[in-house]
Amino acid sequence: MDSTQRRADAAGNRDRIIQAARAVIANADEVKLNAIAKQAGVGQGTLYRHFPTREALLAEVYREDVDELVAAAPALLAEHAPLTALARWFDRVVEYAQVKREVFAAVEAGVWRDLSAHGLGPIGAALTRLLDAGKAEGTIRPDVDARDVILLIGYLTRLEQDEWDARAGHLLHIVLDGLRRPAA
Template sequence: MSTPPRRPDAARNRTRIVEAARAALAESDHVHLNEIARRAGVGQGTLYRHFPSREALLAEVYRRDVEELVTAAPALLTAHEPVEALRRWLDRLVDYAEIKHGVLAALEPAAWQDLVAHSRNPVEDALGRLLDAGKAAGALRTDVDARGVLQLVAYLGRLDRDEWKSTARPLMSVVLDGLRRRDAER
């Protein structure tokens, strides 16, 4: 039995709630539902109809960000050369990691461990696709894989919120430089 489609206004409200939660998480790990409802321009009842708990809302933010990150890889490869596509994807990964940090800080360990377990393979597959394209083009090292790169960038999760803006993107540039073949043109 499938779920009936949402009314357009209900779908818009749900999207606005998720976007408001994402914006709040980018600013602070301490997310209050009444603040999210206010930012989204909806009442508390509307928020709770869509998301019966804080954890349900934060999990939805996380799932949507993973989905956007994963679907970005093929679109970026279609629009850009492999290294540029990878650079743009890694830039998105920085944004995703910032929100992920906020979500994970706001959830109980059991809830976030389940979210991370379900997102690891799709994100790894998306990155693998980008790396494979760069390797095939002769622009990226052949001795690295997606799992290794994700382990390397996992360090971003250790950055404090106050050092995020000044440190995350420069570190990701170092990662990208390290992935390039030394004999490839830059």
């Protein structure tokens, strides 16, 4: 096997490990690395070569989710009016926040600070893009900014798992209603 094939195999293993970790985080009460390795179809040695600690793996799941959430904003604006794009972005926030909550519960405080620094900047920028488009269209209140919204949606990390389905989306719709520009 040449070095190009080994790199491709390693990248495939890494991607499978991250996808398996995402699934385990979403569906298990406890995140166990051996379960992730098994679901990814790799040995524990392969998992540890890519992610030497549990925290490193969980941090990478979080970073990828942030990147996907950020990339969704311009794509949604290209397809929808700003208010609809924001509503659909909020739907993705519900999915993201559920994973984030599980990841943050599993990651120690020092790593959490690093993850927050990575997440708030790009997420704030994506949110600003959505809000600015709505303001320009006249559908979003002119007096709100990304930090306002981030503070408001921070409640998602405090929801209990058994109330997630009933409350997460509903509460984001209430936030969305509050962001709408009142009719003149």
